[in-house]
Amino acid sequence: MENLEGNDIFFPAKYEDEKKIFTSTIEGLLSSEEPPSKRFRLIKGKPQVIQKGRVKESTVKKFDTMKPVYPDDMEVVPITIKKGEYIDVISLLSSNKSSDANSNYLLRSKSFDQVQVESLKGKYVCLCCFVVPVVLDGCQACLAQSFSQLSHELSSRNDFEMVLVIKMKQPWKDEKAVFDHFMSAFNCLVVPYEHAFQRDKICMSLKRLSFGLGGFIVDPNQNVVQERIWCLHHCGGGAFPFTDDKLLLYFNRNWESKSIEELLLAIPLLYFFTR
Numbered sequence: 001m002e003n004l005e006g007n008d009i010f011f012p013a014k015y016e017d018e019k020k021i022f023t024s025t026i027e028g029l030l031s032s033e034e035p036p037s038k039r040f041r042l043i044k045g046k047p048q049v050i051q052k053g054r055v056k057e058s059t060v061k062k063f064d065t066m067k068p069v070y071p072d073d074m075e076v077v078p079i080t081i082k083k084g085e086y087i088d089v090i091s092l093l094s095s096n097k098s099s100d101a102n103s104n105y106l107l108r109s110k111s112f113d114q115v116q117v118e119s120l121k122g123k124y125v126c127l128c129c130f131v132v133p134v135v136l137d138g139c140q141a142c143l144a145q146s147f148s149q150l151s152h153e154l155s156s157r158n159d160f161e162m163v164l165v166i167k168m169k170q171p172w173k174d175e176k177a178v179f180d181h182f183m184s185a186f187n188c189l190v191v192p193y194e195h196a197f198q199r200d201k202i203c204m205s206l207k208r209l210s211f212g213l214g215g216f217i218v219d220p221n222q223n224v225v226q227e228r229i230w231c232l233h234h235c236g237g238g239a240f241p242f243t244d245d246k247l248l249l250y251f252n253r254n255w256e257s258k259s260i261e262e263l264l265l266a267i268p269l270l271y272f273f274t275r
Helices: 026-030 057-064 088-091 139-153 178-182 196-205 244-251 260-274
Strands: 038-044 046-049 106-108 112-115 124-130 160-168 214-218 224-226
Touching: 026 178, 057 124, 088 124, 088 196, 124 196, 139 214, 160 178, 178 244, 196 214
Parallel strands: 124 160
Antiparallel strands: 038 046, 106 112, 124 214, 214 224
16 A cells, blocks of 8 residues: 555545554545635646645555456446436446345435435435545545535435445455545435445446546436536536536626636636536
8 A cells, every 4th residue: 555644635544553543534625724726726728736745746646546446246337328318326326236135225424314215216316426535635635625515515405415426445445434534524325335336336337437536417307417527516506406507607607706716716617518
């Protein structure tokens, strides 16, 4: 396992030689007063996270882009995600493994209450897959921050559910503490740690997790509203229900009055929506 000691990490790091735990969470980052201009810079027209010098940039990039590993015997047919088309989210989130016949439930990240997958019917659902753990200095941390905040903003709605699916990076695949630590920053439904087969099946079916992130949004009829969830990065709950019309309305709002920091943060959102 690569030594990342000294860097803020979104998981509790354990060492055999010393009993020390880093507990820097996304929630701590959310409360940070550090202005965005100190965290972003433009490189060839694209915003990049400024590395803080605590860990080599190559090390952070290597860790941030670590590809998920799946069981050799797992065969999953990738799902086709196309805007306007139907996706059976209930079946996707339900287990199809005989040993997990009674595992068709999700957990509330804050209360740990069990919620049946069937209860998602008739709601907007944002499926959000993250490859964990996350390093603060990496691109994935900015995405985690945005979606964590979004989950809190929309947690009181009765017509929306965010479902968090956590895929563990190979060196930490058996570390439940790492899983729980990341989950604690969100206020949403979560596929439980114990349902590893389900989590692998869902993430593998998405084919590709860019920067450790993947997912989509469906409407109450389970028709795809957005086939990528990058468009939610920095747009906030005010863009709900995240239809094209709603997002365009969000993009066109009074940009003349925005600060340079807000404009820089909007660049990736505009790029992924209009590409």
